[in-house]
Amino acid sequence: MAAPARPPSAAPAALGLRERKKIKTRLAIRRAACRLIAERGYEATTVEQIAEAAEVSPSTVFRYFPTKEDIVLTVVLTDGYDPMLETALRARPADEPPIESLRVLLHQTLGAMFTEAPEEMEQRSRLLAEVPAVRARMAESMSQAGRRLAPVIAERTGRDPADLQARVFTSAALSALQETAVYWAERGCRDDPAALLDRALDTLGRGLTL
Incomplete structure (x- = not known):
């Protein structure tokens, strides 16, 4: 269930470059995970594979998502x-x-x-x-x-x-x-x-x- 969507009543805040980069990285990881899981299944998809597909390190994945479950x-x-x-x-x-x-x-x-x-x-x-x-x-x-x-x-x-x-x-x-x-x-x-x-x-x- 991207970064958290805001409720309609919440006003969007201006984001700096660092925050935009974080969101971009999170999106890349999540989209890579969704694609690989759709292709290979949940159990067969590893964090290492997700990291490679998102072009980041496994440590970066864990920095944004403590567990594989958190990604999805x-x-x-x-x-x-x-x-x-x-x-x-x-x-x-x-x-x-x-x-x-x-x-x-x-x-x-x-x-x-x-x-x-x-x-x-x-x-x-x-x-x-x-x-x-x-x-x-x-x-x-x-x-x-x-x-x-x-x-x-x-x-x-x-x-x-x-x-x-x-x-x-x-x-x-x-x-x-x-x-x-x-x-x-x-x-x-x-x-x-x-x-x-x-x-x-x-x-x-x-x-x-x-």
């Missing part, structure tokens, strides 16, 4: 993206139900991923469904994002920042994005993922009612 998962509430989500969440209307605030943010995330790289979104979702290591790393990233966003949800609902219910609620909403991606891939990427995400979030709002 970048932009999914990871790599500095969740601070922007935190800012966007704080900017939502004070009287908006928490599930609707999170719905807006997750739809922005999903929309940005499809706008920037729809084919990579399909590949990433398939890897989530098929590769346990990728799914585990995604769950870890979601957990980290949840710990950052849960205090905001708690504050917006008049709770203590460490409130357990706010933490569980936020984690469940973020997990909905992962389960939506896996479900979408398992069904051949034919459905509308935005509609699937709404279905998942609606379930949190009303419970398992028919």
Whole structure:
């Protein structure tokens, strides 16, 4: 799931030469990885091969992406993206139900991923469904994002920042994005993922009612 796409509400900042070079390198690594994985499969693709295809050293790959899983998962509430989500969440209307605030943010995330790289979104979702290591790393990233966003949800609902219910609620909403991606891939990427995400979030709002 390129460098993290910004939510529509976040104003783009001017980037210096160094930052532009970093983004260019990250893009080269990620695109090389996606191409090689499509050709050879995830397990058969090594970091060394990715580095060679991106024309960088393996140490450079690891400097930008701690694990191979991170290369394919970048932009999914990871790599500095969740601070922007935190800012966007704080900017939502004070009287908006928490599930609707999170719905807006997750739809922005999903929309940005499809706008920037729809084919990579399909590949990433398939890897989530098929590769346990990728799914585990995604769950870890979601957990980290949840710990950052849960205090905001708690504050917006008049709770203590460490409130357990706010933490569980936020984690469940973020997990909905992962389960939506896996479900979408398992069904051949034919459905509308935005509609699937709404279905998942609606379930949190009303419970398992028919």
